[in-house]
Amino acid sequence: MRAVGRTRGIRTDWQVASTPAPDHENETALGADQLADASQAAPGDLAEIRDRQVKDEILEDQRHPTQRHPLAARGLPIGRVAGVEVRLDWSLLIIFALIMLALGWGLFPYWHPDWGVGPAVLTAFGAAVLFLVSVLLHELSHAVVGRRLGVDIRRITLFVFGGMAHMESEPASWRSELAMAIAGPVTSLVLGIAFLWVASLLTGPIQIDPQRPTGAMSRLGPLATLLLWLGPINILLGLFNLVPGFPLDGGRVLRAVLWGITGDLTRATRWASGAGQLVAWALIGTGFAMILGVEVPLFGTGLVGGLWLALIGWFLNNAAILSYRRQLVVKSLGDLHVRRIMSTDYQTAAPDMSVRELVETRLLRTSQRAYPVLDRDGLRGLICLEDVRRLERDKLGEVRVGEVMTPVAQLSTVTPEELASRALDLLVQRGVNQLPVISGGRLVGMVSREDIFRWLALHEGARSDAQVGG
Numbered sequence: 158m159r160a161v162g163r164t165r166g167i168r169t170d171w172q173v174a175s176t177p178a179p180d181h182e183n184e185t186a187l188g189a190d191q192l193a194d195a196s197q198a199a200p201g202d203l204a205e206i207r208d209r210q211v212k213d214e215i216l217e218d219q220r221h222p223t224q225r226h227p228l229a230a231r232g233l234p235i236g237r238v239a240g241v242e243v244r245l246d247w248s249l250l251i252i253f254a255l256i257m258l259a260l261g262w263g264l265f266p267y268w269h270p271d272w273g274v275g276p277a278v279l280t281a282f283g284a285a286v287l288f289l290v291s292v293l294l295h296e297l298s299h300a301v302v303g304r305r306l307g308v309d310i311r312r313i314t315l316f317v318f319g320g321m322a323h324m325e326s327e328p329a330s331w332r333s334e335l336a337m338a339i340a341g342p343v344t345s346l347v348l349g350i351a352f353l354w355v356a357s358l359l360t361g362p363i364q365i366d367p368q369r370p371t372g373a374m375s376r377l378g379p380l381a382t383l384l385l386w387l388g389p390i391n392i393l394l395g396l397f398n399l400v401p402g403f404p405l406d407g408g409r410v411l412r413a414v415l416w417g418i419t420g421d422l423t424r425a426t427r428w429a430s431g432a433g434q435l436v437a438w439a440l441i442g443t444g445f446a447m448i449l450g451v452e453v454p455l456f457g458t459g460l461v462g463g464l465w466l467a468l469i470g471w472f473l474n475n476a477a478i479l480s481y482r483r484q485l486v487v488k489s490l491g492d493l494h495v496r497r498i499m500s501t502d503y504q505t506a507a508p509d510m511s512v513r514e515l516v517e518t519r520l521l522r523t524s525q526r527a528y529p530v531l532d533r534d535g536l537r538g539l540i541c542l543e544d545v546r547r548l549e550r551d552k553l554g555e556v557r558v559g560e561v562m563t564p565v566a567q568l569s570t571v572t573p574e575e576l577a578s579r580a581l582d583l584l585v586q587r588g589v590n591q592l593p594v595i596s597g598g599r600l601v602g603m604v605s606r607e608d609i610f611r612w613l614a615l616h617e618g619a620r621s622d623a624q625v626g627g
């Protein structure tokens with residue numbers, strides 16, 4: 158069992174002189190546990206919400222407790238295409254390096270024994286860049302079709318397992334989900350065929366001699382070589398994404414079809430997520446078979462390929478489970494607005510206040526972990542426990558709150574009219590614990606993971622009471 162974020166923070170790293178006593182920690186932990194117990198007591202069709210891991214998911218994920226590291230959390234912005242912001246995640250360097258290694262020092266020297274290191278590596282570099290462009294076009298096609306159909310997509314992040322289009326809203330109907338999901342694989346298949354077609358224009362028909370399979374390849378120039386790798390890779394990418402395991406594109410297609418047939422999005426998501434987990438376990442099993450030396454058609458054999466496949470399976474399994482849980486939470490939050498759950502009872506700080514004063518008058522006296530920083534002009538930023546923990550103890554008197562807070566320009570905010578499910582998505586995406594609620598340019602409240610979880614727990618309790626009473 159993972160520790161709840163709040164408890165973990167206080168227990169491990171809080172080093173200021175008058176540290177809260179251990180009892181205090183237990184109280185905090187108990188508070189969170191009671192919250193969980195309240196939800197565990199409740200039956201009903203939302204019973205799956207009470208799963209402790211859902212609570213962990215809402216309360217736990219706080220790798221970036223402040224909003225200080227937008228690059229680390231959200232990737233490197235490289236520009237806008239068709240109104241969509243494109244970002245590169247750092248993990249992409251891994252896939253880039255792997256492709257360079259596999260092609261520049263593996264496949265291309267094998268195809269072209271007469272090439273030196275230079276041409277092989279340069280061609281591999283071109284192939285790796287064009288591969289990333291292909292993945293980007295796949296994601297852009299989802300985004301463009303989605304935007305045509307009214308789904309708000311502002312950002313695409315490319316990362317180690319491909320790309321991710323960040324949907325700010327969900328498709329409103331099964332038809333728009335179907336169109337949006339199928340666009341990506343169709344783009345990859347079309348790209349793959351187009352690359353092969355251009356290659357055939359360059360080379361003419363290739364005669365492969367069974368005795369010397371690489372003989373024909375060795376006569377090709379760098380461009381044709383690169384296209385003959387990119388074509389099949391894009392076709393494989395399109396086919397892999399069509400595998401009916403949610404949240405892969407094919408799983409979304411399956412969910413859209415089930416949604417159309419049953420009219421029940423939650424049930425469709427449960428089945429599609431189950432299919433996703435089946436596919437994931439098949440990948441993990443295949444991966445381990447390859448590690449043990451079994452020769453698998455299309456995937457080959459060996460430790461590296463096997464590990465990679467098992468890792469993709471593990472990732473897909475998690476994604477399938479999380480997507481279904483998220484659907485349950487979104488369903489139970491319904492059309493709840495931020496206004497109803499935000500807290501208005503919180504303390505604030507001033508930019509020119511010393512951090513020592515903040516610690517002594519606020520942090521040590523209340524359980525509030527994050528403080529909006531206000532001056533006469535309104536909200537200037539947010540300072541939280543993590544910001545203070547980074548400082549040396551004997552410097553606390555000299556440092557001002559304004560110097561260590563996260564400035565307002567780097568904060569994500571919501572309005573009171575926005576949906577609570579949207580606030581939760583933002584909290585999870587940004588890996589933060591709370592968001593300022595802004596209306597008419599002024600701070601009107603704070604909404605946190607705890608606020609959302611408390612509402613879920615109480616809402617479920619109220620429902621079960623009503624069932625007992627009726």
Ligand SMILES: [Zn+2]
Binds near residue numbers: 295299406
């Ligand atoms: Zn896709």
